[in-house]
Amino acid sequence: MAGRRIDDERRDETLAAFEACVVRKGFAKTTLSDVAEAAGQPRPLVRYFIGNRADMVSALIDRLLERGEAQFRQLPKDGSAGQALDIVLDQIFADDTTNIVIMELWQLSLRDAALRARLAAIYDRVIFEIAALIDGPDPRDRAFSAVAMAFGATFFRHLGLCPMNAEHVRRASHRLLSVDDLILKGA
Numbered sequence: 001m002a003g004r005r006i007d008d009e010r011r012d013e014t015l016a017a018f019e020a021c022v023v024r025k026g027f028a029k030t031t032l033s034d035v036a037e038a039a040g041q042p043r044p045l046v047r048y049f050i051g052n053r054a055d056m057v058s059a060l061i062d063r064l065l066e067r068g069e070a071q072f073r074q075l076p077k078d079g080s081a082g083q084a085l086d087i088v089l090d091q092i093f094a095d096d097t098t099n100i101v102i103m104e105l106w107q108l109s110l111r112d113a114a115l116r117a118r119l120a121a122i123y124d125r126v127i128f129e130i131a132a133l134i135d136g137p138d139p140r141d142r143a144f145s146a147v148a149m150a151f152g153a154t155f156f157r158h159l160g161l162c163p164m165n166a167e168h169v170r171r172a173s174h175r176l177l178s179v180d181d182l183i184l185k186g187a
Contacts, residue, residue, distance in 0.1 A: 011049045014039045081133040081177040093154045146176045
């Protein structure tokens with residue numbers, strides 16, 4: 001049993017090293033040797049604990065999903081769409097390490113249909129979770145718009161583009177989810 005725990009710890013260490021290398025160098029320039037050096041392990045052990053490059057990418061996506069799931073579990077059982085959006089804005093899209101890895105994954109997905117489908121499923125789930133909390137018309141479209149705004153703001157931030165007032169962006173995102181505001185505006 002102790003051997004299994006050590007294997008899991010080594011796998012986690014190797015995966016953390018891979019994530020750090022991707023953040024520092026990108027997927028394209030990260031080699032198994034880089035990961036082995038960052039993990040403090042011989043290269044054959046990296047392959048043993050994680051597998052080949054495709055296995056590493058898949059394991060990294062699983063790691064990101066686990067992080068996102070843990071963040072969504074923080075939402076109260078009777079939570080609102082606004083609370084879910086705050087988790088998206090303040091936690092999921094606020095983690096620079098995760099954001100860099102996600103952007104790298106999107107880049108890879110341009111040439112990999114399976115990865116593209118997996119990423120689409122992840123974002124579809126986030127949109128679904130928020131839409132399920134929205135009352136009123138067009139909940140999926142409104143959730144889609146709010147998540148797209150959050151993702152876009154994150155991407156722009158990495159380009160060095162920031163809003164004049166981040167609170168205005170937050171309020172605009174919340175207005176997308178608010179039925180009362182939609183009714184007042186005649187939407």
